Amino acid sequence: MAQAKIERLITLMNALLGAPRPVTAAELRRRVPGYPDEDASFKRAFERDKDELREMGVPLLVESVPGTDPPILGYRIRPRDYELRDPGLDAEELEALNLAAAVVASDGGMGQRALFKLGGVAAATAPVAEIPADPDLVAAFTGVAERRSLRFGYHGVERVVNPYRLEFLRGRWYLNGFDHVRGEERWYRMSRVEGGVALDTPPSAFERPVEAVPGLRLDPWVLGGHTDPVTAEVWFDPAVAAAVRAELGDAQVVSDDDSGLVVSLVVTNREGFRSWLLAFLDRAELRSPPELRAELVGWLEEVAAR
Amino acid sequence: MSRVTAGTRIQRLLAILQWAAGQPDGVPITELCDRFGLARPELVKELEMAAMIGADSLHYDEMPFEVIVEDGRVWVRLFSFDRPLRLTPAEGLALVAAADALVADDAADDSPLWRALSKLAALLGIEPGEAVDVDLDPEGGATGRLLAEAIAAGRQVRFTYWSYGRDVVEDRVVDPWRVFAVQGLWYLAGRAVERDEPRRFRLDRMEAVQQLDEPAKPAPADLAATVRIPDRLPQIVLDLPADARWVAEAYPVVAVEPSTDGRLVVTLAVAGRSWLERLLLRLGPTAHVVRIDPELGEGDVLADAAARVLARYR
Numbered sequence: 001m002a003q004a005k006i007e008r009l010i011t012l013m014n015a016l017l018g019a020p021r022p023v024t025a026a027e028l029r030r031r032v033p034g035y036p037d038e039d040a041s042f043k044r045a046f047e048r049d050k051d052e053l054r055e056m057g058v059p060l061l062v063e064s065v066p067g068t069d070p071p072i073l074g075y076r077i078r079p080r081d082y083e084l085r086d087p088g089l090d091a092e093e094l095e096a097l098n099l100a101a102a103v104v105a106s107d108g109g110m111g112q113r114a115l116f117k118l119g120g121v122a123a124a125t126a127p128v129a130e131i132p133a134d135p136d137l138v139a140a141f142t143g144v145a146e147r148r149s150l151r152f153g154y155h156g157v158e159r160v161v162n163p164y165r166l167e168f169l170r171g172r173w174y175l176n177g178f179d180h181v182r183g184e185e186r187w188y189r190m191s192r193v194e195g196g197v198a199l200d201t202p203p204s205a206f207e208r209p210v211e212a213v214p215g216l217r218l219d220p221w222v223l224g225g226h227t228d229p230v231t232a233e234v235w236f237d238p239a240v241a242a243a244v245r246a247e248l249g250d251a252q253v254v255s256d257d258d259s260g261l262v263v264s265l266v267v268t269n270r271e272g273f274r275s276w277l278l279a280f281l282d283r284a285e286l287r288s289p290p291e292l293r294a295e296l297v298g299w300l301e302e303v304a305a306r
Numbered sequence: 307m308s309r310v311t312a313g314t315r316i317q318r319l320l321a322i323l324q325w326a327a328g329q330p331d332g333v334p335i336t337e338l339c340d341r342f343g344l345a346r347p348e349l350v351k352e353l354e355m356a357a358m359i360g361a362d363s364l365h366y367d368e369m370p371f372e373v374i375v376e377d378g379r380v381w382v383r384l385f386s387f388d389r390p391l392r393l394t395p396a397e398g399l400a401l402v403a404a405a406d407a408l409v410a411d412d413a414a415d416d417s418p419l420w421r422a423l424s425k426l427a428a429l430l431g432i433e434p435g436e437a438v439d440v441d442l443d444p445e446g447g448a449t450g451r452l453l454a455e456a457i458a459a460g461r462q463v464r465f466t467y468w469s470y471g472r473d474v475v476e477d478r479v480v481d482p483w484r485v486f487a488v489q490g491l492w493y494l495a496g497r498a499v500e501r502d503e504p505r506r507f508r509l510d511r512m513e514a515v516q517q518l519d520e521p522a523k524p525a526p527a528d529l530a531a532t533v534r535i536p537d538r539l540p541q542i543v544l545d546l547p548a549d550a551r552w553v554a555e556a557y558p559v560v561a562v563e564p565s566t567d568g569r570l571v572v573t574l575a576v577a578g579r580s581w582l583e584r585l586l587l588r589l590g591p592t593a594h595v596v597r598i599d600p601e602l603g604e605g606d607v608l609a610d611a612a613a614r615v616l617a618r619y620r
Contacts, residue, residue, distance in 0.1 A: 002312065003355055005312055006312055006316055006319070006355065007358065007359050009312065009316060010359050010370060011359055011360060013387075014360070014368065014370040014387070015368070017386060017387070018386070033362070056317065056391065057391060057392065057394035058391060081392075082391055082392065083389035083390070083391070083392065084389060084390040084392045084393060084429075085392070085429060087425040087426060087428070087429045088425060089422055089425055090418075092418040093418045093419070093422035093425065096405075096417070096418040096422050097401065097419070097422045100401075100404040100405045100407070100408045100419060101401060103404070103408065104403065104404040104408065104442070105404075106399070106403060106404065108396070108400075109310075109314060110394075110396045110397045110400035111397070111400035111401050111404050113313075113314050113317050113318070113397050114397035114400060114401045116317055116318050116321035116342070116390075117321060117390035117397070118390070119321075119325065119390075121341045121342070121343075122340075122342050122343025129407070129487055131400075131407070133396065133400060137399070138395050139395075141396075141398070141399040141438070142395040145395065145398065145430050145431050145432050145437065146431065164437075165436060165437055165438070166437065166439070167439045167441070168403065168407075168438075168439070168440040168441060168442060169441045170441075170491070171487070171491065208433075212433070212436045213436070215439060239468060240468055241513075242466075242511075242512070242513035243468055243510055243513075246447075246510035247510065278584060278587040278588050278615070279584045281473060281583060281584060281611065281615055282615045282618050283473070285618045285619070293619070296619075297619050299590060300587075300612045300615055300616045301612075301616065302590070303587065303590055303591055303608060303609070303612040304608075304612035304616060305609075306591045306608070306609070
């Protein structure tokens with residue numbers, strides 16, 4: 001059954017690809033073997049085949065056949081819409097891509113399918129890491145690549161967003177874009193999107209910002225914060241120094257020796273900062289500024305006295 | 307390969323035919339099998355199917371390709387489908403994400419992968435490294451590589467470990483089994499030698515990892531069932547204000563019940579006393595402890611923890 005369907009789909013594509021004029025359903029029924037005889041069954045099978053081709057990414061054009069009155073619909077595939085432009089990958093580049101797609105797999109084997117089209121080979125290794133992908137993410141990527149606005153629900157509000165950038169960080173996908181409802185640029189966690197992502201406009205609906213969108217910072221002392229920036233200096237017990245450096249990277253380090261690790265952070269979300277700092281219990285100490293230190297001591301005293 | 311849809315099978319078949327058509331002297335079946343990751347019977351079945359397409363048609367132009375299989379070799383002539391189908395967004399995303407995960411962040415990179423990513427991005431109409439950014443170390447960093455070497459060598463490892471739940475830093479000796487990532491965090495599964503128990507360790511809480519000469523006992527056959535979260539953990543019941551609702555989202559809760567004034571009563575399983583101290587300190591004075599499992603220790607957990615941290619500031 002699956003075999004017959006594949007034969008039929010390839011024959012159908014062949015009949016439409018580069019056809020000089022639109023081909024009607026009646027003609028396809030004659031030319032493509034394997035369709036059911038009965039009218040209603042043919043209609044259903046033909047509809048399913050069209051869906052199947054579209055899912056594969058085949059650009060199926062629907063037009064009225066010239067010279068028909070009343071107009072009869074016909075189908076064709078223009079080679080320039082269908083064909084992959086040669087990206088001009090050399091052997092070394094293709095090999096590097098092959099390896100990347102083998103090591104970092106994406107849901108549904110899409111990376112492998114793409115590589116087959118580009119002339120790559122089958123993955124010889126099991127993936128080491130997997131990146132989740134779902135229809136919402138693909139729609140968001142389509143929006144980013146083709147500059148189409150997106151429509152989706154988020155925190156109970158329907159948004160229209162010009163999507164600029166997708167970022168995968170700590171195991172999750174985030175989308176950045178200009179939110180028409182809020183009137184500003186925002187980040188969205190893709191897993192929190194409500195009710196699916198719809199493409200809201202045709203391609204080239206907006207211009208991307210001239211400056212690249214800065215990457216997302218998930219640091220709790222920054223994320224969602226709106227207070228004036230304060231530079232905080234924090235000391236950590238040597239025992240947790242490695243874990244802190246793994247989280248922060250080296251750019252924030254002031255000193256690191258037997259007496260402990262000292263880091264400097266620019267804080268714009270004080271609650272987030274306090275919460276993050278307290279997770280280290282007495283293995284961390286906020287050294288400065290005095291104002292922030294007094295705030296933290298006040299919080300602890302209130303908690304201790306309750 | 308995971309599920310093979312009709313679409314994937316068609317694209318794969320066309321890729322096979324396009325590649326074989328580029329070899330004027332034909333190509334050995336075995337070479338096609340290797341290249342496209344198919345077993346011989348599976349490949350032969352696909353080729354036989356391809357040979358049938360359009361073969362019984364009255365019109366020669368209904369035949370998209372000619373496929374001849376003889377003496378273990380394959381010859382292909384294409385009358386149609388001589389270029390691959392353009393990439394779908396899902397395919398483009400998968401490749402860009404995989405490549406981006408592996409290229410260095412600086413754009414001055416001239417590695418083959420960076421060049422490939424740039425060409426791919428141009429094809430898709432995006433800026434490389436800007437439209438899609440994947441932050442993922444596919445090996446778990448230097449620590450992950452060290453552990454992978456020890457696993458391959460079948461040797462024990464020693465490291466200093468910060469047990470977050472108990473807030474203890476101690477030396478561990480482990481038979482390493484597997485390094486893996488969950489939600490972007492890297493873990494080692496293995497047997498803690500002193501306790502003779504299967505355990506998971508977070509890579510970012512390890513320090514001074516070294517491979518020992520001592521051979522490691524091999525991993526059990528069913529790894530997944532071996533390392534798991536204990537069934538029975540001590541519990542705490544908290545009365546939380548509405549703005550602390552995130553607790554119920556962030557941690558696996560046993561039960562959540564609405565209380566008065568939008569407050570919530572949440573029952574949580576607790577990994578250790580230090581874990582609980584952190585949570586309570588973060589929540590501050592508006593969270594109330596309703597009930598606490600005696601296993602979690604004596605006294606007022608919150609006041610004791612606050613006093614201990616305060617001692618740093620006096």
